[in-house]
Amino acid sequence: MSVTVIVGSQWGDEGKGKIVDLLSDKFQIVARYQGGANAGHTVEIGDKKFILHLIPSGILREDVICVIGNGVVVDPQALLDEIKMLESLGIKIKNRLFISHKAHLIMPYHKILDSINESGNSKIGTTGRGIGPCYIDKYARTGIRIVDLLDRKILEEKIRCNINEKNNLLKKVYNHNELNIDEIIDTYLKFDNEIDQYITDTTSFLNNAISEGKSILLEGAQGALLDVDHGTYPFVTSSNPTSGGACTGTGIPPTKIDNVIGIVKAYTTRVGLGPFPTELNDEIGEKLRTIGFEFGATTGRPRRCGWYDAFLVNYSSMINGITKAAITKLDVLSNFEKINVCIGYEINGKKLKYFPTSIHDLENSKPIYETLDGWNQNISSIKNYDELPGNAKEYLTFIAKHSSFNISIVSVGPKRDQTILLEE
Ligand code: GDP
Ligand code: IMO
Ligand code: MG
Numbered sequence: 318m319s320v321t322v323i324v325g326s327q328w329g330d331e332g333k334g335k336i337v338d339l340l341s342d343k344f345q346i347v348a349r350y351q352g353g354a355n356a357g358h359t360v361e362i363g364d365k366k367f368i369l370h371l372i373p374s375g376i377l378r379e380d381v382i383c384v385i386g387n388g389v390v391v392d393p394q395a396l397l398d399e400i401k402m403l404e405s406l407g408i409k410i411k412n413r414l415f416i417s418h419k420a421h422l423i424m425p426y427h428k429i430l431d432s433i434n435e436s437g438n439s440k441i442g443t444t445g446r447g448i449g450p451c452y453i454d455k456y457a458r459t460g461i462r463i464v465d466l467l468d469r470k471i472l473e474e475k476i477r478c479n480i481n482e483k484n485n486l487l488k489k490v491y492n493h494n495e496l497n498i499d500e501i502i503d504t505y506l507k508f509d510n511e512i513d514q515y516i517t518d519t520t521s522f523l524n525n526a527i528s529e530g531k532s533i534l535l536e537g538a539q540g541a542l543l544d545v546d547h548g549t550y551p552f553v554t555s556s557n558p559t560s561g562g563a564c565t566g567t568g569i570p571p572t573k574i575d576n577v578i579g580i581v582k583a584y585t586t587r588v589g590l591g592p593f594p595t596e597l598n599d600e601i602g603e604k605l606r607t608i609g610f611e612f613g614a615t616t617g618r619p620r621r622c623g624w625y626d627a628f629l630v631n632y633s634s635m636i637n638g639i640t641k642a643a644i645t646k647l648d649v650l651s652n653f654e655k656i657n658v659c660i661g662y663e664i665n666g667k668k669l670k671y672f673p674t675s676i677h678d679l680e681n682s683k684p685i686y687e688t689l690d691g692w693n694q695n696i697s698s699i700k701n702y703d704e705l706p707g708n709a710k711e712y713l714t715f716i717a718k719h720s721s722f723n724i725s726i727v728s729v730g731p732k733r734d735q736t737i738l739l740e741e
Contacts, residue, residue, distance in 0.1 A: 319575040320533045322563040325540030326579040326633040328549075328587040329558075330613070330620060332645030332728060333580045334358025337374035337536045339726075339733055340578075344534040346526055347375025348384035348519070350566030351556035352538030353423060353451070354395040355444040357614025361731040365406070368614045371396050373536050376408060384519050386535075387419035388556065388566020390451040391463065393508035395423075416512065417519040418464035424476075425501060426483040427451040433491050441552055442589025444615050452555035454479070463516055466509040476502050520568030527573055535563040535574075541633040549679060552591025560637045579639035579722060581630055583647045583712075586620040588613050592679040595623035595659045609649040624657040626684065627719035632672035634721040643726035644713060648735075653691040656712060659684035660719050689715060697730040702737050 325331045338360040341347050354370040360377055375381040400410050427447030454460035465472045480498045487493040539558040542548045547559055560577045584605055587593045602622045611620035650656055662669045662682035673679045692706035699705055717724050727737040
């Protein structure tokens with residue numbers, strides 16, 4: 318029995334959804350701890366493809382209980398749409414989904430402000446889901462939490478107070494139409510009717526489950542380099558996807574975490590703006606995007622693609638305390654004669670000791686590459702490590718050594734069974 322955290326080790330979209338679904342048959346509870354509907358986690362089972370934004374990827378295993386933790390920002394409309402989508406596919410949600418009463422609500426003005434910010438000079442390339450503005454209100458201590466839905470009077474008061482303030486901002490600063498307060502109150506009261514059944518004290522629920530010896534998988538969204546503290550700031554999201562966020566985002570103490578599994582894509586991708594030292598703006602990048610089908614699961618945007626960056630993942634291993642790594646999308650590299658791996662950065666010919674903190678330094682960092690031979694063989698139906706081509710095994714050994722992790726899973730395709738489990 319254990320508490321295991323799943324973290325994205327790069328800039329998101331590493332294949333967390335696939336691995337969470339795969340592992341969740343060994344866990345009784347799967348909980349999300351941060352982010353919101355900016356996430357897009359894909360799970361492919363048979364010929365069905367599910368994209369989950371808010372509901373944990375464990376929902377596709379009928380015996381698993383799913384929790385949306387306090388660190389998540391919940392867009393009630395996105396949540397209800399997702400519940401409806403899953404129910405229409407025959408997946409039972411009632412008595413299987415629990416939402417923290419401490420989680421904050423995304424309000425219509427958060428999405429408007431997200432879009433206004435993105436049209437200005439400090440563009441990040443966000444998903445437009447209102448994530449940043451909602452976390453701003455959380456930290457400004459003016460946010461509206463799920464618990465507020467439970468008391469009509471408090472909800473009305475809080476919404477009124479917030480919208481009065483936001484209307485001032487929208488009208489006077491941004492010359493935007495004012496929002497209709499009563500309409501929004503009505504909408505959120507209606508949400509309450511539907512969401513009420515899922516709301517609970519998830520902190521106590523999760524800690525009691527641990528005391529009873531139950532196993533819990535904590536599903537991170539985004540990735541370490543998008544972490545607001547440790548990522549490539551300011552081109553980050555507004556939460557802590559790193560493993561520390563799993564504690565604050567659920568109320569599970571650090572002393573109860575047993576494992577941290579880093580999900581690591583066999584090359585690198587990034588969506589949105591910000592420096593990306595190993596990015597390939599050429600036909601190799603295009604080839605990775607086409608073979609890897611690198612298009613955003615939430616926004617459909619083409620993902621920027623580049624070589625594997627061991628210097629970056631080594632940093633990620635350190636800040637996450639990765640105990641084991643799951644390498645995903647190794648199959649995508651099968652058609653390359655030569656494969657580059659970045660093992661360090663240099664600026665003006667000087668090798669860096671540490672992953673740069675300044676965005677300016679990161680922009681000026683030149684990757685130092687080692688070139689490995691490709692394997693030119695389709696590996697997508699291989700089930701045992703020993704059957705992998707020698708050069709593929711060498712690639713795995715090389716990236717593990719330079720990224721400071723041990724590999725426990727290798728994924729060679731999007732489906733559950735396209736997975737190689739390594740001996741303990
Ligand atoms: P997440 O946000 O980390 O859950 O990742 P996404 O779902 O946004 O993106 C990962 C994409 O790669 C999805 O389309 C998955 O179905 C797919 N995928 C996951 N693992 C593999 C793999 O090993 N090989 C291939 N070819 N595709 C994979
Ligand atoms: P999953 O969980 C990849 C990126 C956005 C943008 C930045 C800030 O599927 O891996 P936000 O809307 O969060 O304020 O955007 O973060 N981003 C992601 N990139 N995968 C994600 O989630 C992401 N969620 C946010 O593209 O650069
Ligand atoms: Mg994704």
